[in-house]
Amino acid sequence: MANEPDQFVQQLFHAAVAASDLARNGRDPALGDLRCTMYALGVILGAVLTAPIVDHMGAERVLTRVLTLGALCVLSIGLLDPPFWLLSVIICGAGIGIGGCQAGLNSLSGQIYPPAIRSTGAGWALGAGRVGTIAGRLLGGALLGLGWRAQSLFIAFAIPAFAVPLLMAILGRVRRSR
Numbered sequence: 001m002a003n004e005p006d007q008f009v010q011q012l013f014h015a016a017v018a019a020s021d022l023a024r025n026g027r028d029p030a031l032g033d034l035r036c037t038m039y040a041l042g043v044i045l046g047a048v049l050t051a052p053i054v055d056h057m058g059a060e061r062v063l064t065r066v067l068t069l070g071a072l073c074v075l076s077i078g079l080l081d082p083p084f085w086l087l088s089v090i091i092c093g094a095g096i097g098i099g100g101c102q103a104g105l106n107s108l109s110g111q112i113y114p115p116a117i118r119s120t121g122a123g124w125a126l127g128a129g130r131v132g133t134i135a136g137r138l139l140g141g142a143l144l145g146l147g148w149r150a151q152s153l154f155i156a157f158a159i160p161a162f163a164v165p166l167l168m169a170i171l172g173r174v175r176r177s178r
Contacts, residue, residue, distance in 0.1 A: 035091050039099065042092040046100010059108045060172025063101050064165045070097020071161035078154030098161065112175070 046066060054062045073094035076082075082090065106126070113121030143153055 035088060038088045038092040039095040042095020042097075043099035043102070044095075045092070046096035047103045049096070050100060050104055054104060058172065059104055059111070060168055060175065063104050063108065064168045064172060066097050066101050067165035067168055068097070068162070070094050070101070071158055071165060073097055074154055074161045075158035078151045078156075078158060081151075112171070 050062050050066055070093070073090050076090055077087070077094070080090075106122075109122045109125040110118060140153060140157075143156070148156075
């Protein structure tokens with residue numbers, strides 16, 4: 001099940017972006033829309049930029065690096081208080097590294113299962129990712145309800161975000177050793 005951790009992290013990120021917009025008093029709500037647009041732009045750029053590289057380097061190597069970029073961006077949102085323009089660039093980077101990898105993760109889930117169970121394995125991976133979609137938003141809302149600050153959410157969400165490229169690297173090593 002290659003993609004459910006990434007989808008969970010993606011949903012945590014969306015919840016944290018929404019939380020940061022709510023937590024920043026005095027900001028124009030349109031700026032929050034721009035942040036979400038920058039994330040979506042990053043998702044598109046991530047898919048377009050990583051696809052050709054996968055053919056040369058292999059899916060696991062490319063996905064490990066790009067997922068690490070996404071995790072670093074999520075962490076930097078929590079640790080830094082950048083000006084709006086830099087925050088927008090960081091959010092775009094998070095979109096590249098988290099959402100932009102989704103097509104590659106979906107493709108990889110179809111490759112890692114033996115043909116006899118490929119459709120079942122890929123289906124379960126996608127289904128588990130949908131659970132992450134729901135759980136990520138619920139967890140983000142629950143932590144906000146407990147009084148967590150938006151920056152603390154990003155730092156906490158960076159932990160599973162860094163786990164995903166680590167697991168991808170392990171998967172790549174296991175597949176290469178066969």
